Amino acid sequence: MNIKVCVGSSCHLKGSYDVIQSLKDILKKYDVEDLVELQASFCLGHCAKGVNVRADGLSDSMKQKATTLEEDGSIILHNVTKENVEEIFVKEVYPLIEL
Template sequence: MVVKICLGSSCHLKGSYKVVQKLRELQKEYPNLQLVGSLCFGNCINGISMEIDGKLYSGITAGNVVEIVKECMRKKGESNE
């Protein structure tokens, strides 16, 4: 699964670095999780943005990112092997 996280100035100021830290921790459990940085999704007003396999998610925080990614993985049938 490919997860792109916005690292543009607006998302950076809203805490995207902390989101990236959470995703890196999640990679230890799910080695097939690929993280990619993006400069902007053009969705700045809606908070930190993230794209998973082409679908845009907004309002991402360090508190909700792990559950969102895990839910997407469950829907795709991906395991942590």
């Protein structure tokens, strides 16, 4: 699985850098650093709802467990901040990871 944090100008202004730093700590805390690749992304096209984070590279079983799936089989998480990123990760992403 890849987790891509938007670093487009709008999301950048809303705190992408802090979200990336927090996600690094969270991946370590939940011991999934080897299973998830954290990347920065250009604009994901949902600027009004930033910071946006996209999870892609999902296996079929991950897709089946996802609560909301984009047409291309990815997940896009909206309004992510350094304050809520752990809660969103635990709810939307961690359950999909095959340990």
